[in-house]
Amino acid sequence: MNSNYFIENGLIKTIAGKKPITGEIIVYEVIRIISGIPLFISEHYSRMADSCKSLGCQPPVTKQELLMQIVCLCKTNSTQNGNIKVEIGISKENSQLLLYFIPHAYPTPQMYNDGVEVGFLFAERKLPNIKTVQPAVRERANRLISESGFYEVLLVNHENKITEGSRSNIFFILDEQLLTPPLKQVLKGITLCKVLGIAKEKNISINYSNLAADELANACSMFLTGTSPKILPIAKAGENRFAVKHPMLQMLSAEYDVLIKQDIEKTKRLILK
Numbered sequence: 001m002n003s004n005y006f007i008e009n010g011l012i013k014t015i016a017g018k019k020p021i022t023g024e025i026i027v028y029e030v031i032r033i034i035s036g037i038p039l040f041i042s043e044h045y046s047r048m049a050d051s052c053k054s055l056g057c058q059p060p061v062t063k064q065e066l067l068m069q070i071v072c073l074c075k076t077n078s079t080q081n082g083n084i085k086v087e088i089g090i091s092k093e094n095s096q097l098l099l100y101f102i103p104h105a106y107p108t109p110q111m112y113n114d115g116v117e118v119g120f121l122f123a124e125r126k127l128p129n130i131k132t133v134q135p136a137v138r139e140r141a142n143r144l145i146s147e148s149g150f151y152e153v154l155l156v157n158h159e160n161k162i163t164e165g166s167r168s169n170i171f172f173i174l175d176e177q178l179l180t181p182p183l184k185q186v187l188k189g190i191t192l193c194k195v196l197g198i199a200k201e202k203n204i205s206i207n208y209s210n211l212a213a214d215e216l217a218n219a220c221s222m223f224l225t226g227t228s229p230k231i232l233p234i235a236k237a238g239e240n241r242f243a244v245k246h247p248m249l250q251m252l253s254a255e256y257d258v259l260i261k262q263d264i265e266k267t268k269r270l271i272l273k
Contacts, residue, residue, distance in 0.1 A: 006100035023089025115235025116151035141166035161210035
């Protein structure tokens with residue numbers, strides 16, 4: 001992946017001159033790029049704008065400006081696929097906007113076919129509905145993933161309830177019902193919202209509640225959702241194993257791939273405006 005340039009406050013600069021973003025609070029989005037097109041740009045922008053407004057400031061760019069800066073960054077780096085991180089450093093004086101490519105690790109075909117293993121981390125994120133940088137939780141999660149070989153770790157709160165992944169959302173399938181933690185407890189991931197939309201269209205019952213780590217045996221299937229994994233089956237969590245070929249999970253995955261294709265075509269039209 002070429003990543004020789006980044007964008008700071010609308011200006012293209014060489015990556016050698018990039019410095020860590022500053023600000024009392026840092027709001028960010030990670031946007032997946034497919035064939036030079038940012039996926040679900042409208043949804044990412046809306047979440048970013050809502051985060052800024054909830055913190056008492058306005059987003060420093062419009063959606064169209066952000067879109068065109070992303071397109072410019074892809075062309076300048078000659079990179080058509082990957083993940084771009086958008087960071088807004090918020091302070092009393094001003095705001096700073098950075099866009100740059102970050103390393104990515106998409107699941108392999110074997111992971112989608114066989115599922116992945118996840119672990120548990122006793123941790124809670126502050127301001128769960130706002131996508132802000134929280135280095136303490138991130139560092140602990142990264143360390144556990146690296147040491148144990150897990151694909152992801154699930155965050156467990158003070159009530160011993162699973163809330164979300166360290167960088168993903170979590171779904172459970174119990175009988176023919178879809179269960180996910182209450183949205184007020186988690187970051188409302190773009191993929192999570194898409195899955196909920198598909199489930200409602202298909203008249204699948206949705207239960208917004210938590211499972212404890214020792215209640216996982218009640219679930220017949222589990223999966224992660226997120227920018228990089230999309231919809232990824234979980235084969236094992238702790239001592240529990242799960243069905244990775246569950247019909248509901250496979251249907252949701254297929255429908256989500258259709259949404260991706262539709263969104264790419266829609267965004268192409270926005271770029272040509």
